[in-house]
Amino acid sequence: MSWRGSGGHRPGGAGRTDEEGGRVDGAGDGHDGEARRQLRRGGDRRFLALCCAYGAYLLAYNQLYLALPEEVQRVTGSQAALSWLFTLSSLLVVLAQLPVTRWAGDRLDLRRSMSAGLLLVAAGFAVVAAARPAGWTGIAGLLPAAGYVVLLTLGQMLIVPAARAWITDPAEDGRLGLYTGALSSVSGLIVLVGSSATGFLLDLGLPAALPWLVLAAVPALASALLPQRPEQSESAAGG
Secondary structure (H helix, E strand, O other), rough: OOOOOOOOOOOOOOOEEOOOOOOOOOOOOHHHHHHHHHHHHHOOOOHHHHHHHHHHHHHHHHHOOHHHHHHHHHHHHHOOOHHHHHHHHHHHHHHHHHHHHHHHHHHHHHHHHHHHHHHHHHHHHHHHHHHHOOOOOOHHHHHHHHHHHHHHHHHHHHHHHHHHHHHHOOOOOOOHHHHHHHHHHHHHHHHHHHOOOOOOOOOOOOOOOOOHHHHHHHHHHHHHOOOHHHHHHHHHOOO
């Protein structure tokens, strides 16, 4: 971490100094403390909603390593095809990330970009859920899994840049690190709890399509719950 400013600003600390270099009591990290208190109180509900939506995306992404291997094992009898699916995802990111980011930047605001990405992720789970009752195996059985990977990766290309740009809205006055850390912490907790619940769900022996439908519902609901950005709220109120 780099520290900037005049000699009176010190790591760990202290805030303003008087003309002789002494610390002025009560002039410390007031803004930092207030930001942390707001996060602890959940005062910034828009920010918390953003955290939950991003956590829903990360939970969906985590299914590449939880639900997808189980599906590949079911349709092929081994997990050898996983490496090809991961390669497919990587190639899509390399070839399409910049064009998709440019396209979204020209046509979508941040909320619509995240919403579209989450709906694409939900559609990926729905593709597998729709194909499950058919009981396809072999190459045909891998097609829904490949569809899930493609749709998840396309959703990721929309969600991640939008979330990184959106986080600057609440993170005013140099508090970007604090809010970025809070985003990571809240979304990480969602992944931790959600992954445990997903593992339990997959082990319940439910009808074939049901676990994937439940997984599809998570990003779909997150899309519906995305908050309005401040300028959108003001324009709606003015209209």
